Amino acid sequence: MNQEDDAPENAYTADPGSADDAEATRRDAGEAESSRASRGWWDRNADEYQSEHGAFLGDDRFVWGPEGLDEADAALLGPAASLKDKDVLEIGAGAAQCSRWLAAQGARPVALDLSHRQLQHALRIGDDIPLVEADAGNLPFRDGSFDLACSAYGAVPFVADPVNVMREVHRVLRPGGRWVFSVTHPVRWAFPDEPGPEGLTVSASYFDRTPYVEQDERGRAVYVEHHRTVGDRVRDVVAGGFRLLDLVEPEWPEWNGQEWGGWSPLRGNLIPGTAIFVCERA
């Protein structure tokens, strides 16, 4: 993957690399272009993503991000015992590892993802979870279909209109339902996405919302990541009809020695890498 000095590299996602000749830049990218780019990128890179990170993610573990915060310990969706018989929508589910953990708690998860290839990996692991291939911005479910919704780095960082996703999640949730999602911590946007010391010096404005785009030789986006500040994300959640209950910034645990793209013990001990928004449907 190419990277320009002034462009924060796409983070949780990028290390598998995209089209060899892709050029990294910062420019606007609308909803349709972002969605098309995400589907293509994840279809092309799903194999590498799963082979590189599958062991850490585990087949039936619910990990919120590279720090390794586990839902079994964090209980951000509620105590594990309360998940029994709950209808749960996982958005941007990838190979549905989180859904498989939810099913083990007695919940009824549905795993949704835009990428056909990611969902094929879900099938490779097991055919126990209902899978839906769809865009988070247009959820193919009736109003009030779910008790809970969750997303570990799925969809939200990649969409041009996150408020639309919030509204869609609000629509398909029942009143009082929780919506918990993790994204790259917004402060990371200001730093180069490097795991070493070079990733500790501010190189771009935290306030510059211009999307990070990799484009092919004809200028078509092949990867897009959208930046929102912390305040933007709070406003998005509220505009979508949610109350924000908590904003969790997992600290880097001593046991975790892995590097994942720009995430590393070095940086993780100094600056946050993941932000988890715990919301409740008003």
Ligand SMILES: C[S@@+](CC[C@H](N)C(=O)[O-])C[C@H]1O[C@@H](n2cnc3c(N)ncnc32)[C@H](O)[C@@H]1O
């Ligand atoms: C970083 S992966 C996370 C996958 C999984 N949650 C995990 O922790 O491994 C991001 C996922 O979001 C999916 N995604 C990206 N944009 C999406 C969209 N607009 N709608 C639904 N899924 C999307 C991608 O296909 C990919 O599987």
